[in-house]
Amino acid sequence: xxxxxxxxxxxxxxxxxxxxxxxxxxxxxxxxxxxxxxxxxxxxxxxxxxxxxxxxxxxxxxxxxxxxxxxxxxxxxxxxxxxxxxxxxxx
Numbered sequence: 001x002x003x004x005x006x007x008x009x010x011x012x013x014x015x016x017x018x019x020x021x022x023x024x025x026x027x028x029x030x031x032x033x034x035x036x037x038x039x040x041x042x043x044x045x046x047x048x049x050x051x052x053x054x055x056x057x058x059x060x061x062x063x064x065x066x067x068x069x070x071x072x073x074x075x076x077x078x079x080x081x082x083x084x085x086x087x088x089x090x091x
Contacts, residue, residue: 005029008072013061018045020075021054033071035059 006028012021015034024032032054036042042056049056 003073005073009033009070011035011066011071011074013074013076015045015056016041018049018054018056020077021045021056022049022051024073024075025051025054029053029073031055033057035061035064037061 004027005024008024008029010021010024010029010032012018012024012032012034015021015036016038018034021032021034030053034045034054034056036045036056036058037060039058042058045056
């Protein structure tokens with residue numbers, strides 16, 4: 001179940017090729033921060049994305065420190081099961 005993205009700031013954890021980031025933007029999100037560990041995935045995502053409101057960033061989710069209350073929606077698909085330090089990320 002996904003929310004109405006109109007006017008929301010979205011964080012896409014483990015964004016891969018950026019399909020969800022583009023989906024959220026097409027459905028009204030005002031900004032998307034898309035994070036992945038793989039430089040190759042991010043290169044591909046950037047090559048198929050032509051929207052400056054989607055920012056792709058390379059980072060290790062197990063070491064990521066997020067600012068509180070910056071995002072309205074946090075999304076992740078097929079990523080959390082890889083993280084040994086998941087509780088640290090979602091605090």
